[in-house]
Amino acid sequence: MTNDKGIFIKNIYYMLAYAFQVLRQKNYDNVAAEDFDNVQDLFAAILAKGVSQQIKQGLYREYITKNEDLSILRGKLGIYGTIKNQIQRKMLLSCEYDELSVNNIFNQILKTTITILIKDTGVKKLHKAELKKIVLFFNEVDEIGLSNIRWDSLIYQRNNQNYEMLINVCYFVLDGMIQTTNKGNYKMMSFSDEHIHRLYEKFVLEYFKQHHSYLSEARAAQVKWDLPSDTEESMIRFLPVMQTDIFLRYKEQILIIDTKYYGHTMQMQYDKATLHSGNMYQIFTYVKNQDVKNTGNVSGMLLYAKTEEAITPDCSFVMGGNKISVKTLDLNKEFKLIAAQLDKIVEEYFRKM
CATH class of the missing domain: 3.40.1350.10 (Trna Endonuclease; Chain: A, domain 1)
Known part of the structure; x- marks a missing residue:
């Protein structure tokens, strides 16, 4: 099958495989051998394989700053918050601390993309079922609004370098979204010239x-x-x-x-x-x-x-x-x-x- 730009969808996979070497690993063999009617179905298959592999290795974690009222001190003491608690006769300390969390921008992008592809009518039932299993591992991760993603500010390093290909696939999906007039769902537009x-x-x-x-x-x-x-x-x-x-x-x-x-x-x-x-x-x-x-x-x-x-x-x-x-x-x-x-x-x- 071809997309509306006259390109074999399978060739889009091959181009991705050269652009991102991880797609040439053995765990993507099934994707390489499959025929696709829609480019969003191709992306769903790639994410199903790639994110599943990432889950086995462990989702990427980043330190995020949390503010909580606790009974014992953790991290830095928030003076004003603690005074406010005392005024309200709460025996709690206002604490600010850093914690490793999976609820970071990279995993939020993955979860948002997977959720949208699950609802996309162009994705086969098989790939939707795979994505539904995967999204269960993201229960601690929030979805993110598309307008809140700053793609050019994402930085890849040794701890999250495996995410680069996955996030690029997410970019192709999310940047090609339009909102439908019925039920406010999202669907994927054609793979754009850009x-x-x-x-x-x-x-x-x-x-x-x-x-x-x-x-x-x-x-x-x-x-x-x-x-x-x-x-x-x-x-x-x-x-x-x-x-x-x-x-x-x-x-x-x-x-x-x-x-x-x-x-x-x-x-x-x-x-x-x-x-x-x-x-x-x-x-x-x-x-x-x-x-x-x-x-x-x-x-x-x-x-x-x-x-x-x-x-x-x-x-x-x-x-x-x-x-x-x-x-x-x-x-x-x-x-x-x-x-x-x-x-x-x-x-x-x-x-x-």
Whole structure:
């Protein structure tokens, strides 16, 4: 099955598996072998397996500050609260203390997502039953309002690194929620362009890292502006950061790739289909500022995900001595064919000696 963006839902799983290596572990084998009619059913299956495994290892705990009136002192004494208790003739001390708790933001996100997926009509009964068993282990965890989640403030460390993939799946689910008009329940919208773009970018980079390890560099790197050495720092800070999606290097050759996922690959100008001008200017700027010595060893590529449009760009130009290409990756094929398309890109630009 495909989603409404023309992508095999199974390929969304494969992209997630490259973006998050934990999905390639054996306990996810059943998910990899299953067919899905809806992307929310895929996410439900992943969470059922992943959270179940996390429960076996123990839910993540964080210290949270609690304020309670107790008969004996625990932690710090709250003077004003204790005086108030004495006035009310309560023989209690106002205490403030820290306690390890499972009721933290990470588990709250998991519980909220699981609860919503249980109610989603696009999730199979089997996966709903699995999630209902899991949610019983979250009785000490509160649900959280979607507007209260600050995704960019979540920090992963050694004690909760296993949560990163799970929380990212939760993000895809919760960020794609709309409230229905009947009974105030939630359901999942289509996997949005923004979601696919983030996943698509990370997938392509991780694929190159894992399957072309001979590359001396495969990362998301920043390109510095080619400015005179005496340019004042106060002026440089006003320039935008040139952050590449993918920066590949083999010996003296460099390929900068900008991944793009749009509903429309081409733009229309005067009834004529053309490449997005902003994207072309961007990749050309990256290339020319990287190739400061004008060697021609730096190339650039716009890598679009194929849409339902009849025109799919596949062309190359030499601009100012550097090769600039526009390619299209078809995600609506068997994964081995997607892999072959990516391998061909590397083989074309980096021929190993």
